[in-house]
Amino acid sequence: xxxxxxxxxxxxxxxxxxxxxxxxxxxxxxxxxxxxxxxxxxxxxxxxxxxxxxxxxxxxxxxxxxxxxxxxxxxxxxxxxxxxxxxxxxxxxxxxxxxxxxxxxxxxxxxxxxxxxxxxxxxxxxxxxxxxxxxxxxxxxxxxxxxxxxxxxxxxxxxxxxxxxxxxxxxxxxxxxxxxxxxxxxxxxxxxxxxxxxxxxxxxxxxxxxxxxxxxxxxxxxxxxxxxxxxxxxxxxxxxxxxxxxxxxxxxxxxxxxxxxxxxxxxxxxxxxxxxxxxxxxxxxxxxxxxxxxxxxxxxxxxxxxxxxxxxxxxxxxxxxxxxxxxxxxxxxxxxxxxxxxxxxxxxxxxxxxxxxxxxxxxxxxxxxxxxxxxxxxxxxxxxxxxxxxxxxxxxxxxxxxxxxxxxxxxxxxxxxxxxxxxxxxxxxxxxxxxxxxxxxxxxxxxxxxxxxxxxxxxxxxxxxxxxxxxxxxxxxxxxxxxxxxxxxxxxxxxxxxxxxxxxxxxxxxxxxxxxxxxxxxxxxxxxxxxxxxxxxxxxxxxxxxxxxxxxxxxxxxxxxxxxxxxxxxxxxxxxxxxxxxxxxxxxxxxxxxxxxxxxxxxxxxxxxxxxxxxxxxxxxxxxxxxxxxxxxxxxxxxxxxxxxxxxxxxxxxxxxxxxxxxxxxxxxxxxxxxxxxxxxxxxxxxxxxxxxxxxxxxxxxxxxxxxxxxxxxxxxxxxxxxxxxxxxxxxxxxxxxxxxxxxxxxxxxxxxxx
Ligand code: MOS
Numbered sequence: 018x019x020x021x022x023x024x025x026x027x028x029x030x031x032x033x034x035x036x037x038x039x040x041x042x043x044x045x046x047x048x049x050x051x052x053x054x055x056x057x058x059x060x061x062x063x064x065x066x067x068x069x070x071x072x073x074x075x076x077x078x079x080x081x082x083x084x085x086x087x088x089x090x091x092x093x094x095x096x097x098x099x100x101x102x103x104x105x106x107x108x109x110x111x112x113x114x115x116x117x118x119x120x121x122x123x124x125x126x127x128x129x130x131x132x133x134x135x136x137x138x139x140x141x142x143x144x145x146x147x148x149x150x151x152x153x154x155x156x157x158x159x160x161x162x163x164x165x166x167x168x169x170x171x172x173x174x175x176x177x178x179x180x181x182x183x184x185x186x187x188x189x190x191x192x193x194x195x196x197x198x199x200x201x202x203x204x205x206x207x208x209x210x211x212x213x214x215x216x217x218x219x220x221x222x223x224x225x226x227x228x229x230x231x232x233x234x235x236x237x238x239x240x241x242x243x244x245x246x247x248x249x250x251x252x253x254x255x256x257x258x259x260x261x262x263x264x265x266x267x268x269x270x271x272x273x274x275x276x277x278x279x280x281x282x283x284x285x286x287x288x289x290x291x292x293x294x295x296x297x298x299x300x301x302x303x304x305x306x307x308x309x310x311x312x313x314x315x316x317x318x319x320x321x322x323x324x325x326x327x328x329x330x331x332x333x334x335x336x337x338x339x340x341x342x343x344x345x346x347x348x349x350x351x352x353x354x355x356x357x358x359x360x361x362x363x364x365x366x367x368x369x370x371x372x373x374x375x376x377x378x379x380x381x382x383x384x385x386x387x388x389x390x391x392x393x394x395x396x397x398x399x400x401x402x403x404x405x406x407x408x409x410x411x412x413x414x415x416x417x418x419x420x421x422x423x424x425x426x427x428x429x430x431x432x433x434x435x436x437x438x439x440x441x442x443x444x445x446x447x448x449x450x451x452x453x454x455x456x457x458x459x460x461x462x463x464x465x466x467x468x469x470x471x472x473x474x475x476x477x478x479x480x481x482x483x484x485x486x487x488x489x490x491x492x493x494x495x496x497x498x499x500x501x502x503x504x505x506x507x508x509x510x511x512x513x514x515x516x517x518x519x520x521x522x523x524x525x526x527x528x529x530x531x532x533x534x535x536x537x538x539x540x541x542x543x544x545x546x547x548x549x550x551x552x553x554x555x556x557x558x559x560x561x562x563x564x565x566x567x568x569x570x571x572x573x574x575x576x577x578x579x580x581x582x583x584x585x586x587x588x589x590x591x592x593x594x595x596x597x598x599x600x601x602x603x604x605x606x607x608x609x610x611x612x613x614x615x616x617x618x619x620x621x622x623x624x625x626x627x628x629x630x631x632x633x634x635x636x637x638x639x640x641x642x643x644x645x646x647x648x649x650x651x652x653x654x655x656x657x658x659x660x661x662x663x664x665x666x667x668x669x670x671x672x673x674x675x676x677x678x679x680x681x682x683x684x685x686x687x688x689x690x691x692x693x694x695x696x697x698x699x700x701x702x703x704x705x706x707x708x709x710x711x712x713x714x715x716x717x718x719x720x721x722x723x724x725x726x727x728x729x730x731x732x733x734x735x736x737x738x739x740x741x742x743x744x745x746x747x748x749x750x751x752x753x754x755x756x757x758x759x760x761x762x763x764x765x766x767x768x769x770x771x772x
Contacts, residue, residue: 020509022575026500027723030658034510035260035495044260047232048216052288055218056085058281059140060274061130061147062297063122066687067156067365070120070129070149077146078132083139086285087147088131088277090117094247094284102245106238107269107371107527110172111336114367116273117280122151123335124367125158125688126300131277133285137292156365156687160306160331167329167360174339176530177376181347181413185354187312190323194314198390202311202383203754206331206680206689207304207673208697209372213262216292217278226253227282231275233258234268234488235527236520242271243279251520259518264490265670266371267302269529299692303680305330305369307342307379311387314354319397321352321406326384332361333368340376345461346384347413348622350406355413365687371529373670374730377462378737385458385738386753389745393443399457399742400427400436400626411620419621420717422650423459426626429711430457430648434628443749451632453643454747460625460735464652464726465532466611470523471540473502473548474604477595479577481506483544484516487525487537492729493659494533500655501538501723505545507575523606531623531727534655536609539722544607549574551605555598556589563587609722621720623651623731627668627739633747638762640744641706642672647736648711652726657712660728664710667732673699674733675740676756 038044063070075087086092097103100112116128130147134140157163173179191197218230227249233239236256244254261268278291307330314323326346332338343357372378392399404427410417431437439455440446446453471485483502489495499513506513516522517537525537550569556579557565564572564579564587573582580588595603630644647664654660677698681690691697710732717724737755745751750765762768 022507025504026510027504027655031496031500031656033493033496033659034499034515035489046213046260046262047218047230048290048292050218050220050230052220054287056133056135056281056285056287056289057137057140058131058133058277058289058291059144060128060277060291060293060297061132061144061149062300063125063127063129064149065122065151065153066125066158068122068151068153070122071152072150073130074148078143081139081143081146083135084132084143085135086133088117088133088281088284089129090119093117093280096280097246097248105242105270109174109336109338109368114335116276124300124333124365125686126297128273128277131281131291133281133289158364158366158682158687159684160308160362160364163362163364164308164329167362170337170339170361172337174337177339178341178344180343180357180359183356184412187323187325187354187356190354191312191314191325194322195317196315196394198387198394199312200387200390200753202309202386204307204379204382205755206306207372207678208299208680209265209267209302210694210697210699211263211265211267214293214295214298215272215274216290217275218290219278219282220288221282221286226255227279229254229256229279231256231258232261232268233271234261234264234490234529236488236518237486237524238527239271239275240520243275246276247279247283256520257518258488261488261490265373266375266529268490269371269527272302295694296692299680299689301367302370304372304375305332305338309379309383311346311383313387313391315391315395317395319391319395319402319405321350322354324350324352324355326380327358328380329360329362331364331369333366334363336368337361338369342376342380344413345377345380348411349384349408349459349461351408351412352406373667374462374734377734378674381460381735382737382755385735386741389456389742390751398441400431403427403459414620416618416620419615419619419719420652420715421624422713422715423624423626425713426624426648426650429713430626430628430646433709433711434646436628443746448632450635452635452747454631454633454743454745456739456742456746457626457628458735458738458742460627460731462531462623462731462734464535464621464623464720465530466539466609466721467526467532467536468610469525469536469540470606470608471537471544472523472604472606473541473544474602475548475591476602477592479592480512480514481508482514482516483541484522485525485537485540486517486520486522487533488518488528490528492533492663493656494528494537496659497534497538497655498541501541502545505542531729531731535721535723535725535727538655538725539609540607542607542722543609544605547607548603548605549579551603552579552591552594555594559589559594559597562589564589615719619719621726623649623726625649625731625735627736629739629743631740631743631747633744638759638768640676640757642740644707645736646709646711647732648713649731650713650715651728651731652715652717652720653724654712655725660712661710663728664732665708667730668708668736669700669705671733671736672704672740674755675737679756
């Protein structure tokens, strides 16, 4: 297909530029890199939840042919000893876990030794022969047992907004309210479970430097972490994460195999790979359990008079992991009286981690379930109730929204779904032995821009390279970066090369928080503008240059030429500019930063309205999600194809959270029990029926350079509540504790009441 440079890529459904590499196996992941004499490390996981290691006997392990060494806290290279040195950019306040540091056991499955061998098989076989003795101490892993000792986090986690100051008097207003809903909602521990398990390959280069292929969402975060712990300079440590088989937040912080692989490499002066097993991935990096109470006071009309939302979330003894759980309630709804509180309680596990839309998945499930309960209390349609209480401004922070097309989400979503044909009574819709339920909810997530740099380079052969240290965690970053570069220079996509996932590239934050597209593409746009300006400087210097008097704002780059916007015939070939300047290439940098002036007066969020149909087997209590319409307002959509994929993925993950996912603990052992994909249930293809994604039109001039808000997380937010609300509509049973499993439905008197 010939490229028409007058038709921009941005806004056009575009296939992934990295797609062919991925489907042909050409894309390499962290554990797939080889090196001469590569050693393999296998982690020995601790057996108790709390206590001390009294001895580690490695003698049998060392007899296995091929075993080179067994690293333990008593036998390893020296590393930094202050926990401060183990802090990473994403880590919460506290003392980060230091693997193989001392004899202390802080959670079940903690790494206690690393067997290093010439082959993976030898290291695994020998790991089974390492004998570790412990002195156990009493542990508590049950949030229920410690929720009474919850506390307000003493130090704030950077980037995580604390609950807003209370407004009005929510206690009095609730007591005085003619209509009240007060309920407790629970979400259990969930694990991320990306397809690609954690792995790191450390390659020792000739010059003594380390090239580290790592499964991470942030190469520069992990580079800084390793340099700090091992006392290495950044020019000696390069972290590469060109491809990632899913992250969902699990790769925001450095995972312990990274540390262990570098430790082994430094101890033995060899290249080393350490890959974790699926079981080991279940020992850390999870969504915290939460216990939430929502109290809504309202007029008989449904107008809210009081919102109280209190959450207690689990964290480890060593770090205060924090998320934004309760703020959403005060943000979504117009209400004079709001009191939102968030506390933590410590258990003997590893620190929880961010998991796709951290906090919002939890808090929005609670508030959107409670709003549904209120809708039935007052007999108002759930959509109408939300419109009645619609927040036109951010009452948490007393700011305007940069844009908020949530009303369009309600309207377009409801129309597509056929919401007007809903019969409001629970258990009033059925198809044979299946009860049909229609439920809806709102979703919300922050639209953030993070300080990000990009470099663009135009080459003599007419190609453009765009580069930034950001990651593509499967979200489509390669593609949107290429599209932005292509549009700025009016080039076909094939002429744009993307470099990302490498700590040596221009500075970018971890890919997370749904900020990568807005931040990276804004930086590329600025870099392209700077490059065009530089090209113009050179063009002016040409003999008889037609652009001699042109101003940068009057000039565009397109089809390999630089010309006057208003007189396209007047211009110069970029090749000629480079040639006459005796350049093979020309580079420029751009840096996107949040606009602090806008931030003073405005808040920026993405919104969604989710409509769901469930079908529930009347006898068996089996819930099937038959249809979901997710209508999203996320500003400008760069690539409708990968954007839709993000929402589909979010919806599927929400379906897992609502109906299937739960990590159980054996509190006697203090251990997660269902640590494999056979017993930790996630949706499979057969669970997924009809998912319809709508992007409503949302023009946003303020949020950033491009008006882009980000999409990685919004698809999961609120979708769990929409499913739970549909289950209530189908069955009359309100399940406030996720996941909604058959046992909970069957146990519910409302479900079994009918003949
Ligand atoms: Mo996301 S949980 O910020 O990867």
